[in-house]
Amino acid sequence: MTDHSEAIFDAIAAIAPDIRAALPGRRLAAGGENPSGEDQLAADVYADELLKEAIEAIDGVGIYVSEERTEAIDVGDGELSVAVDPLDGSSNLKSNNALGTIVGIYDEPLPASGRDLVAAGYVLYGPITTMIVAIGDTVTGYVVDDGDRTVSESDMELPSPPTIYSFGGRVPEWTDGFAAFADEIETELKLRYGGSMVGDVNQVLTYGGIFSYPALTTAPDGKLRLQFEANPMAYIIEAAGGASSDGVRSLLDREPDGVHDRTPVHLGNAELIDRLEAALR
Ligand code: AHM
Ligand code: MG
Numbered sequence: 523m524t525d526h527s528e529a530i531f532d533a534i535a536a537i538a539p540d541i542r543a544a545l546p547g548r549r550l551a552a553g554g555e556n557p558s559g560e561d562q563l564a565a566d567v568y569a570d571e572l573l574k575e576a577i578e579a580i581d582g583v584g585i586y587v588s589e590e591r592t593e594a595i596d597v598g599d600g601e602l603s604v605a606v607d608p609l610d611g612s613s614n615l616k617s618n619n620a621l622g623t624i625v626g627i628y629d630e631p632l633p634a635s636g637r638d639l640v641a642a643g644y645v646l647y648g649p650i651t652t653m654i655v656a657i658g659d660t661v662t663g664y665v666v667d668d669g670d671r672t673v674s675e676s677d678m679e680l681p682s683p684p685t686i687y688s689f690g691g692r693v694p695e696w697t698d699g700f701a702a703f704a705d706e707i708e709t710e711l712k713l714r715y716g717g718s719m720v721g722d723v724n725q726v727l728t729y730g731g732i733f734s735y736p737a738l739t740t741a742p743d744g745k746l747r748l749q750f751e752a753n754p755m756a757y758i759i760e761a762a763g764g765a766s767s768d769g770v771r772s773l774l775d776r777e778p779d780g781v782h783d784r785t786p787v788h789l790g791n792a793e794l795i796d797r798l799e800a801a802l803r
Contacts, residue, residue, distance in 0.1 A: 523582075523602075523629065523640050524640075524641075524657055524658075525582075526580065526581065526582030526583070526600070526602055526627075527602075527627050527640060527641035527657055528657075529580050529581070529582070530577060530580055530583070530602075530604060530625070530627060530641075531625075531641075531643055531653070531655050531671070532671070533576040533577060533579070533580055534573070534576065534577075534623065534625060534643070534645060534653070535645075535653055535664070535666045535669060535670060535671040536576065536669040536670075537572050537573065537576050537669070538623070538645050538647075538651055538653070538666050538669070539651070539666070539668065539669050540572055541568075541569045541572060541573075541608075541609070541623065541645075541647070542647050542651060544565060544568050544569070545565055545615060545621070545647070548563075548564065548565040548568065548615070549565075549615050549616065549618075564612075565609055565612060565615055566589075566590055566608050566609035566612045567590050567608075569608035569609045569623065570588045570589075570590040570591065570606070570608040570609075572608075573588065573606050573608050573623070574586055574588070574595075574597070577597065577604050577606075578597035578598060580598075580600075581598075581600060582598075582600035582601065582602050583597055583598050583600045583602050583603075583604055584596065584597065584598050584599060584600040584601060584602060584603060584631075585597065585602075585603035585604070585631060585632060586603075586604050586606070587603070587604075587605050587606070587632055587749070587750075587781055588605070588606040588607065588608050588750065589606070589607045589608065589610075589747060589750045589751075589782075590608055592782075593781065594631070594632045594781055601629055602627055602628065602629060602640070603627075603628040603629075603630065603631055603632045603634060604625065604626070604627055604628075605625070605626045605628065605632060605749045605750050605753075605754070605781075606623065606624065606625050606626075606750060607622075607623065607624040607747070607750040607751050608623055609621055609622075609623065610622045610623065610624050610644075610718060610719055610720050610751065611716075611717060611718025611719060611720060611721065613717070614716070614717055614718045614721075619716050619717060619718060619721070620646060620647065620648050620716050620718045620720065620721030620724075621646075621647045621718055621720070621721075622644050622645055622646045622647060622718055622719070622720020622721065622724075623644060623645040623647075623720075624642075624643075624644045624719070624720060624750060624751055624754050624755065625642060625643050625644065625754060626639055626642045626749065626750065626753050626754035626757070627639065627640050627641040627642065628640065632749060632778075632781050633748070633749055633778035633779065633780055633781045633783065634749070634778065635774070635775070635776075635777065635778060636748075636752075636753035636756055636757060636772075636773055636774030636775070636776065637774050637775065639753060639754065639757045639774070640657070641655065641656060641657040641658075641757075642655075642656050642753070642754035642755070642757040642758050643655035643656065643754070643758070644720050644723075644724075644754070644755070644758070645666065645720075646720050646721060646724050648721065648724075650665060651665070651666040651667070652664060652665055652666065652674070652724075653665075653666050653671050654678070654724070654727065654758060656757055656758040656761040656762070658761070659761050660677060660761065661677070661678040661679075661727075661758060661761045661762045662675065662676055662677075662678065663675035663676075663678055678727065678762050679762050679763045680726070680727060680730050680759070680762050680763050680764040680790070680791050681728070681729060681730035682730055682791060683730065684711060684726075684729070684730035684731040684732065684790065684791045684794060685711060685712060685729045685730055685731055686711055686712050686713070686714045686725055686726065686729045686730070686731035687707050687708075687711040687712070687713060687714070687731050687732050687733075687734075688713070688714055688715045688716070688722040688725060688726065688731070688732070688733045688734070689704060689713075689715065689733075689734045689735075689736070690715065690717075690722075690734065690735035690736070690745065691735060691736055691738045691741075691744070691745070692738070695738040695739050695740050695741075696736060696738065696739075697736070697737060697738075697739060697802075699801050699802040699803075700734070700736045700737070700801070700802065702801055703797070703798050703801035703802070706797070706801075707732065707794070711731055711732070714729075714731075719733070719735070719746065719751055719755065719787075723755050723758075723759070723789055726759070726764075726789060726790050727758070727759070727762060730790075730791055731790055731791065731794070732788065732789070732790030732791065732794040732795070732798070733787070733788070733789045733790060734786075734787065734788045734789075734798070735786065735787045736769070736786050736787075736788070737769060737786040741784070743783070743784040743785055743786065744784055744785060744786040744787060745784060746784060746785065746787045747782060747783065747784055747785075748773070748776060748778055748783045748784065748785045749778065749781055749782075749783070751787070752766075752768075752773050752776075752785050752787045753773060753774065755787070755789055756772065756773035756774050756787075756789060757774065759789045759790065760772070760774065763792075764789065764790055764791055764792060764795070765789075765790070765791070765792040765795035765796070766787075766788065766789050766795065767788040767795050767798060767799055768785050768786050768787070768788070769786045769788065769798075769799065769802045770799065770802070773785065773787065773789075
């Protein structure tokens with residue numbers, strides 16, 4: 523299982539430069555024509571095509587699904603299901619802020635519980651391309667260069683004491699409980715919000731703190747998707763010694779109904795997640 527997971531992350535590192543190289547030309551003309559007059563796929567749809575081709579070529583994979591597809595598809599006869607957010611934070615392309623690719627590897631058909639994850643990882647297209655991979659309890663950081671990944675940090679742990687917070691959603695749409703928690707946190711930590719989950723969670727992993735995209739009064743299940751975004755990031759943060767929550771329980775214990783389910787998301791140092799859950803009770 524670990525070998526298959528490593529092969530999947532090798533394949534993702536190998537195509538990360540292609541995904542990155544496709545961004546400039548798709549920045550302003552998403553869905554339009556390229557200079558040769560050919561129809562151009564939006565950056566996130568193009569990234570999905572590249573990832574599907576790379577992942578279906580790997581032994582051990584049976585199912586592929588992404589945020590860009592309505593349904594999971596059979597891509598082989600392996601036991602693993604790979605769920606991908608091909609280009610997370612794609613609205614950041616316009617303003618040239620961080621973007622990422624998120625990957626969850628489950629050993630059950632989808633939709634699956636976060637407890638069925640065997641590995642998870644993400645690529646961050648920042649000033650440099652980096653990759654974080656969690657397999658079991660081990661979290662490893664890489665720099666991706668020319669399609670190869672080189673270890674930059676082993677056995678990553680969330681730093682303590684935490685220093686930053688990153689809360690999404692319009693403040694007037696926060697629930698009273700979350701707004702009260704935010705009032706406390708604002709006096710203790712520094713705000714750093716970039717509008718891409720990968721970039722924002724990577725800041726939490728780097729500095730310690732908390733990322734939330736909470737339940738909103740207008741969207742009780744929040745914005746982020748359980749299979750592609752919440753579960754993989756929760757798996758990584760928990761493996762790094764942190765905690766995750768949907769407001770009540772670990773995200774990994776949230777029962778899925780459908781592949782595109784949304785969920786409130788809270789990720790960070792365990793003491794902050796404990797306090798958040800207490801504030802929402
Ligand atoms: P996307 O998958 O359509 O890009 O949406 C998910 C993104 C996350 O990366 C980020 O945390 C959130 O949406 C930001 O939303 P907002 O623009 O409301 O701050
Ligand atoms: Mg996303």
